Amino acid sequence: MAKQKLALIGNGMAGVRCIEEILKIQPERFEVTVFGSESHPNYDRIQLSNVLQGATTIDDITINDWNWYKENNITLFSGETVTNIDTTKQIIYSDANREVQYDQLILATGSIPFILPIKGADKKGVTAFRNIEDCEKMIEYSKNNKKAAVIGGGLLGLEAARGLLNLGMQVDVIHLSEYLMDRQLDPTAGKMLQRELESQGMNFHLGKQTQEVLGEIGVKGLRFSDGEEISADLVVMAVGIKPNVQMAQNCGIPVNRGIIVDDYMETRIPNIYAVGECAEHREMVYGLVAPLYEQGKVLAKRICELDGKAYEGSVLSTKLKVSGVDVFSAGEIFEDEKAKSIKEFNEWNGTYKKVMIRNGKISGAVLFGDTKESNNLLSMINKNADVSEYLKVGTSGEPSVSLVASMSHEEIVCGCNGVTKGDIVTAIESNGLTSIEEVKGCTNASRSCGGCKPLVADILELTLGAEFSELNQKESICACTTLSRDEVVAEIREKNLTHTREVMNVLGWNTSDGCSKCKPALNYYLGMIHPVEYEDEKESRYVNERLHANIQKDGTFSVVPRMYGGVTNPDQLRKIANVADKYNVKLLKVTGGQRIDLFGVDKEDLPKVWADLDMPSGYAYGKTLRTVKTCVGENFCRFGTQDSIGLGIALEKKFERVGTPHKVKMAVSACPRNCAESGIKDLGVVGVDGAWEIYIGGNGGTHLRAAELLCKVKTSDEVIEITGAYIQHYRETANYLERTSVWVERVGFDTIKTIIGDKQKRIELNQRLDEALSVLQEPWKEIIESNAIQTGLFQKVKIPAISNK
Amino acid sequence: MGKTLQKIKVSTVNEMPKNLGKTVTIGYYEIALFHLANGEFRAIENRCPHKGGVLVEGIVSGDHVFCPMHDWKISVKNGEVQKPDNGCVKTFNVEIEDGNVYIVL
Numbered sequence: 063m064a065k066q067k068l069a070l071i072g073n074g075m076a077g078v079r080c081i082e083e084i085l086k087i088q089p090e091r092f093e094v095t096v097f098g099s100e101s102h103p104n105y106d107r108i109q110l111s112n113v114l115q116g117a118t119t120i121d122d123i124t125i126n127d128w129n130w131y132k133e134n135n136i137t138l139f140s141g142e143t144v145t146n147i148d149t150t151k152q153i154i155y156s157d158a159n160r161e162v163q164y165d166q167l168i169l170a171t172g173s174i175p176f177i178l179p180i181k182g183a184d185k186k187g188v189t190a191f192r193n194i195e196d197c198e199k200m201i202e203y204s205k206n207n208k209k210a211a212v213i214g215g216g217l218l219g220l221e222a223a224r225g226l227l228n229l230g231m232q233v234d235v236i237h238l239s240e241y242l243m244d245r246q247l248d249p250t251a252g253k254m255l256q257r258e259l260e261s262q263g264m265n266f267h268l269g270k271q272t273q274e275v276l277g278e279i280g281v282k283g284l285r286f287s288d289g290e291e292i293s294a295d296l297v298v299m300a301v302g303i304k305p306n307v308q309m310a311q312n313c314g315i316p317v318n319r320g321i322i323v324d325d326y327m328e329t330r331i332p333n334i335y336a337v338g339e340c341a342e343h344r345e346m347v348y349g350l351v352a353p354l355y356e357q358g359k360v361l362a363k364r365i366c367e368l369d370g371k372a373y374e375g376s377v378l379s380t381k382l383k384v385s386g387v388d389v390f391s392a393g394e395i396f397e398d399e400k401a402k403s404i405k406e407f408n409e410w411n412g413t414y415k416k417v418m419i420r421n422g423k424i425s426g427a428v429l430f431g432d433t434k435e436s437n438n439l440l441s442m443i444n445k446n447a448d449v450s451e452y453l454k455v456g457t458s459g460e461p462s463v464s465l466v467a468s469m470s471h472e473e474i475v476c477g478c479n480g481v482t483k484g485d486i487v488t489a490i491e492s493n494g495l496t497s498i499e500e501v502k503g504c505t506n507a508s509r510s511c512g513g514c515k516p517l518v519a520d521i522l523e524l525t526l527g528a529e530f531s532e533l534n535q536k537e538s539i540c541a542c543t544t545l546s547r548d549e550v551v552a553e554i555r556e557k558n559l560t561h562t563r564e565v566m567n568v569l570g571w572n573t574s575d576g577c578s579k580c581k582p583a584l585n586y587y588l589g590m591i592h593p594v595e596y597e598d599e600k601e602s603r604y605v606n607e608r609l610h611a612n613i614q615k616d617g618t619f620s621v622v623p624r625m626y627g628g629v630t631n632p633d634q635l636r637k638i639a640n641v642a643d644k645y646n647v648k649l650l651k652v653t654g655g656q657r658i659d660l661f662g663v664d665k666e667d668l669p670k671v672w673a674d675l676d677m678p679s680g681y682a683y684g685k686t687l688r689t690v691k692t693c694v695g696e697n698f699c700r701f702g703t704q705d706s707i708g709l710g711i712a713l714e715k716k717f718e719r720v721g722t723p724h725k726v727k728m729a730v731s732a733c734p735r736n737c738a739e740s741g742i743k744d745l746g747v748v749g750v751d752g753a754w755e756i757y758i759g760g761n762g763g764t765h766l767r768a769a770e771l772l773c774k775v776k777t778s779d780e781v782i783e784i785t786g787a788y789i790q791h792y793r794e795t796a797n798y799l800e801r802t803s804v805w806v807e808r809v810g811f812d813t814i815k816t817i818i819g820d821k822q823k824r825i826e827l828n829q830r831l832d833e834a835l836s837v838l839q840e841p842w843k844e845i846i847e848s849n850a851i852q853t854g855l856f857q858k859v860k861i862p863a864i865s866n867k
Numbered sequence: 868m869g870k871t872l873q874k875i876k877v878s879t880v881n882e883m884p885k886n887l888g889k890t891v892t893i894g895y896y897e898i899a900l901f902h903l904a905n906g907e908f909r910a911i912e913n914r915c916p917h918k919g920g921v922l923v924e925g926i927v928s929g930d931h932v933f934c935p936m937h938d939w940k941i942s943v944k945n946g947e948v949q950k951p952d953n954g955c956v957k958t959f960n961v962e963i964e965d966g967n968v969y970i971v972l
Contacts, residue, residue: 121918129916129954503951563904575886575904577940578926578933601886605924605935613935617921665890854884859877863894 065093068365069154069164071144071309073098075107076338076354077170078126079480083362085134091366094136095162097154101141102194103127108351110197111218111383114225120194147313149331166333166365169310169321173303173339173349178213182275188297191222200298204229207295211235211284213272215242217382219300220259224384226298227263234292235259236267236284246380246391250407251414251430258387258412267292305340305347320347325372327361337361344375352376355480359472371472377443381433390436393426393443394418401425419449437517441469466520475521476507476514483521490525498522499541539798540579542571547797551587560592562602578604583798586685589721590793593834600855606683609855610841611668618648619668620661622682623675624718627692627710627730628656634677641674653682655689655727669852672842678718679842685799686722687789690714691729693737695749702732704749709778710738713747716782717789719838720831723796723805726789741769744802745788747781754781758788758814759806767803770811772818787824790831791817874962874969881966883908888923888932893972898959899923900970901932901943908961909943910970916954 068084070077073096081094098104102124109123131138139156146155147167154162175190177183189199200222204210210226212219215237223233235242241252242259256266267286275297276283283293305320316322316330320342327335327343337357339349348354353376363370379392397403401420408414413431417424417439423446427439442452445468469475471484489495489504498518502508508515538544545553550569559565562584566576576584585602600608611619623638638658642650648662657680663671672679681688692710696702710730729738732749740746742762746769748755753774760769772788775781791814796805806814817823845851877891883902890913891898899913899922909930913923920936927933930944940949946956960971 506951573929575927575929577928577931578938581926581928601884601927604926609924613921613924615918615936617924853882854887858890858892859900861875861877861891861893 066091066165067163068092068094068166068168069162070094070096070168070170071154072168072170072172072338072340073100073104073138073140074170074172074338075104075125075351076172076358077168078104079354080168080170080337080358080361080365081136082126083358084365087362087366087368089134092166094134095164096131096136096138097142097144097156097162098138098140099143100193103131103138103140105194107193108383110191110194111221111225113194114191114197114200114222115228115383115385116225117385120197144309146309147315147334149313149315149334152333164333167335168361168365169315169329169334169336169340170338171306171309171340174306175299176302176304177299178272178301180272180274182277182281183299185275185277185281185297186279187277187281187295188275188299191218191298191300192303200226200296201229203296204231208232209234209294210296210298211292211294212298212300213284214300214302215239215266215268216245216300216302217243217380219298220255220264221383222298222300223259223264224262226296231296232265233263234265234267234294236270236272236286238269238271240269242266242268243380243382243389243391246395247389247428247430248395248416251389251391251416251428254412254414254430255382255387255389259384262386303339303349305342307340310336310340318342318345325360325374326364326370327357327373328364335361335365343373346375348376348378350376350378350380352379352474352477355474355477377440379436379440379443381436388429388431388433390429390433390439391427392436392440393424394420395426395428417452422449423447424449424452437514441473444473445469466517466524475517476505478514479506481505481507486518486521487525490522496522496526497541539583540577542566542573542576542580543569545569547583547587550584551591554587554591560588560596562588562599586721586723586798590834593830594837607685609665609668610679610681610683610845611663612683614661616662618662618664620659620682621663621668621671621675622653622657622659622680623677624680624714625657625677626714627690627707629692629707629711630658637675637677641671644674645671653689654691655682656691657682657689666856666858669846669856673846678840681719684719684721685724686720687714687717687726687728689727691727691738691743693731693733693735695732699732701735702749703751704732704754705778706730706732706738706747706749709747709749709754709781712778712782713785717785717835719840720789720793720835722789722793723798724801726792726802728785742766743769745769745785752776754778756781756784759803759811761801761803763801765803770806772815783824783828784818786831787818787827788814790827790834793831793834794827872971874971876967877970878968879966880908880963880968883968886927888925888927890921890923891970893970896959896972898970899932900961900968901927903927903930903943908963908968910959910961911941911943911946912957912959914956915939915941916948916956917952922956 104126106123106125112118113120143157144154145157152164175192189196210231211234212223213236215235223235226233241249242255271287272284273287274285281297283291285291307317307321310321311317321336321340323336323341323343327337329336338354360373377393382389404417406415416428418426424442469483473483475483485505486507495501501518508518539547565584581602585599589596605613611621645667647660651659653659690710690713692706695706726744728745729740729743730747731738731740740748742760746757755774756772757769758772761767885902886904888899888901891900897913898910900910913921915922915934917939920934922932924935925932931940932943933940939952946958948954962969
């Protein structure tokens with residue numbers, strides 16, 4: 063039987079998502095043709111703001127690459143726009159003079175950005191923020207221009223503004239309303255958001271209407287209706303979107319604001335459907351991702367002629383994707399006579415919560431500063447939960463299990479990957495899964511942003527019952543074993559195990575050779591337990607540590623020579639410059655830890671580069687002491703009370719090269735102004751008049767954590783003694799890949815303080831650390847001097863093109 | 868007509884540390900050659916189907932290599948990407964003769 067012809071107009075998230083659903087249900091039934099005006103494969107438009115903000119790349123946001131279309135036998139006409147549809151003969155016409163017959167047709171033409179109809183809106187330097195080209199244009203502009211103006215203080219405008227800040231531009235945001243994100247937030251939350259973004263460097267013009275874009279050919283500035291003018295080289299219009307329905311309308315498909323569809327996404331023309339932003343359902347047009355997924359699912363079932371639930375509309379919810387700002391909003395957000403709210407406002411911490419109640423049911427919520435409750439609240443709003451349930455949840459201490467229990471199987475748990483509760487429960491039951499990792503591996507849930515992890519854990523607990531809580535008591539080091547870190551370390555000590563393979567054999571690993579998680583972990587534990595005898599296994603090291611350089615995305619490496627305490631001299635700088643010239647280094651960059659990073663070195667050239675540099679390795683790649691950042695200190699600074707550079711160098715020289723569970727960063731500041739940022743380091747030292755304060759467990763990474771004051775000592779020798787004990791205690795008790803910030807919280811700050819405070823323990827810890835330090839050698843030098851290592855690890859084989867006989 | 872298969876010497880068994888890979892370029896092919904723990908040799912295209920990561924630098928465990936970029940797990944025997952990821956990498960035949968390692972192209 064000939065396959066049915068299914069056509070999709072619009073190669074975006076909504077349409078392709080629906081095709082994916084159809085392929086899941088009936089992979090063989092249709093011959094699929096896709097038309098897309100953009101010349102890219104299907105990408106995640108929501109992530110464009112992250113591309114602009116530099117958090118990810120365009121490659122990273124591709125959802126389905128060219129191969130996907132090929133593998134699924136989908137004919138894709140990209141960069142081609144459909145101009146007409148003959149809805150009677152069922153034929154599509156494109157601007158490339160193509161005619162395609164269809165049996166079923168999905169319209170997913172999305173929406174187009176709204177451009178204000180003001181004078182000068184067509185000038186060079188005015189752009190929307192909607193697609194990859196817009197994004198690229200903004201990046202390009204930022205290279206030669208300083209000032210950007212963003213019109214629109216809504217979600218998209220603020221995300222664009224944050225991106226432009228990241229690109230080094232000054233940013234003015236112009237907004238019609240008196241407060242930001244007025245569609246999603248109330249004035250309280252809007253003002254809090256404004257303060258936060260002002261502290262990030264944005265400048266706001268609120269209650270302003272833009273009247274004209276100024277400039278000759280290119281943009282020079284903006285004039286508002288009150289006559290005020292500002293200068294700008296780039297204008298981004300982010301004032302909203304409108305459904306892209308022109309083509310559908312021309313073909314006689316009934317359109318209101320969007321293409322009118324029923325509860326099964328059918329238009330009023332036979333065999334034509336619409337999903338996503340171009341569709342209007344029960345007088346609602348959606349511009350968010352969750353509704354597209356729901357609509358896509360319903361339509362897929364319809365097209366495959368399966369009985370399925372009707373689409374009944376979606377609750378709107380929003381999260382702002384701007385780093386450092388947590389904002390969530392869902393459902394209705396404004397009080398009136400009938401709708402009441404529960405509010406919590408903490409000006410000190412900068413958090414705000416408002417939960418809306420209509421007729422005794424939870425109907426909406428706004429969260430600012432702390433959005434942990436967002437998943438729970440969204441779920442309650444979705445199922446119209448009773449306020450008593452919310453209040454019960456708020457006090458019972460263990461809210462989420464009951465919440466997950468009441469979720470329907472169709473409800474989406476992982477919004478990034480569109481995984482439903484049903485998908486997860488089925489995967490757990492049919493594959494015997496017991497951990498979040500396994501669920502992640504099997505269903506992709508929580509693989510992207512990780513926000514739904516708590517929900518996945520609750521579903522596991524709910525599905526497995528008592529079995530789960532038992533399993534959950536201990537976390538195994540990876541899927542190859544059920545043993546925890548502490549059990550493995552205890553067994554290694556007790557049975558005196560000396561090789562990773564031996565550990566795996568003796569302790570009954572369920573794989574013969576381990577995996578990328580347990581191999582490096584075991585290698586570390588063995589080295590920590592037997593510092594002198596253990597021979598480090600290069601093959602159990604991640605590439606950066608094996609090759610003593612950082613791998614970059616193109617397969618080249620970057621190299622950081624050590625500069626103790628961030629101090630250098632003309633000789634070193636000359637050497638670095640010469641090496642950069644000789645090996646065509648692509649980028650020279652000063653790192654956050656006050657050193658110089660040389661990028662783009664080929665693997666084979668690494669030993670030569672190190673030999674020419676003739677400096678020690680800076681271990682920018684290592685699970686070890688990275689760098690000790692210092693401020694200028696007493697010799698030059700007006701405020702410096704202590705010799706921070708001297709102490710920084712002493713610390714770095716003493717503790718360099720020793721392996722730790724994760725990287726360790728230190729800093730020494732010479733006064734409470736703390737120019738070396740000691741408050742967010744694994745170990746930070748702050749000099750005050752006549753003493754040093756020692757702080758531990760700080761982190762400036764993904765989970766920002768302020769370090770805690772461990773103690774105050776008089777001399778730099780004492781600082782070194784305390785630091786030694788601290789590092790060794792961390793080496794001996796932390797899980798592999800656990801930063802001190804997490805370790806301090808898990809083990810308890812007071813416990814650590816007590817151990818380090820015990821003179822006898824401190825001496826013992828330092829003795830064990832000194833033993834470990836005694837056998838370490840400079841790795842770059844070792845490699846330069848060993849032909850065997852160079853041949854085995856660094857040399858490539860190159861054979862010229864073979865002849866074709 | 869088409870070309871005939873060629874055996875190309877690329878290394879010796881002794882030169883290849885176990886559980887590690889070596890980059891081999893033959894004409895326009897870039898190949899990751901692995902010496903497995905069990906003594907076998909395997910050769911696959913040096914490019915992860917995900918984002919083009921250089922597989923030769925990955926951690927090798929049994930018959931699999933973990934891409935150093937984003938930890939995709941790939942069989943060095945048949946080139947198949949392991950679940951939950953999807954894809955396949957080209958594989959090449961390897962022959963050992965008198966302690967020499969040959970790739971057959």
